[in-house]
């Protein structure tokens with residue numbers, strides 16, 4: 044048994060049941076059902092335009108589903124605003140790097156703590172001693188994550204001057220600082236070279252092991268998906284066409300046909 048299989052628990056963290064989403068006349072999700080267990084790295088794959096990001100946007104509240112149910116730790120979350128879903132323990136990274144240019148790596152990571160910060164800056168002004176204490180606890184978590192993802196050498200640099208591979212790592216760090224129970228990674232290796240990909244794989248596994256976070260991974264690099272995902276679901280044209288242990292799911296004849304079909308369309 045591999046290390047990955049050993050740490051998968053029995054508790055269901057995320058359930059999607061018959062999730063549907065339309066954009067005007069286009070049905071981007073056609074009744075998607077899936078279940079993610081505690082400790083899993085769950086792969087979500089499929090050709091371009093198959094509905095992966097739409098499903099992630101449904102889970103994280105950006106585009107709530109118009110039909111179906113999404114439950115997090117048994118509690119319905121569809122219909123909640125994105126910030127409420129984040130406060131319940133779901134964090135995400137974005138397909139395109141979404142960092143605050145001009146701010147340092149450290150400040151970008153600190154922003155991951157915003158879900159724990161109190162809304163009243165007035166209270167902080169009067170109770171400055173209390174605010175200082177709070178600031179120290181945020182810093183402690185941030186330092187832990189900087190250490191885990193080996194970002195020490197770039198912590199004070201503006202985020203836009205560091206290489207893309209590191210920017211993606213900063214995004215991962217910011218998401219981990221929210222101490223999520225469930226983390227959605229939307230193409231964390233896009234645009235990376237082989238060496239950067241290998242580093243990122245290591246950091247994702249380290250984060251899962253050190254922080255016990257369950258993950259949903261969208262990824263086009265099939266070598267990465269087979270290496271680190273316990274199970275996977277494959278989408279095509281908004282439908283689930285395969286599901287199961289990763290290697291079995293992505294070698295399913297329907298999946299091979301879907302990818303070949305896309306290649307021919309593009310030719």
Ligand SMILES: Nc1ncnc2c1ncn2[C@@H]1O[C@H](COP(=O)(O)OP(=O)(O)OP(=O)(O)O)[C@@H](O)[C@H]1O
Nearest residue numbers: 066069071089090091092093094095096097098138
């Ligand atoms: N905001 C939107 N408005 C209109 N159509 C959208 C919107 N978001 C997604 N779509 C459409 O929904 C379908 C699924 O798109 P989605 O981005 O979820 O696919 P994907 O599998 O994530 O693709 P990729 O791998 O290229 O990121 C596509 O046809 C897309 O054009």
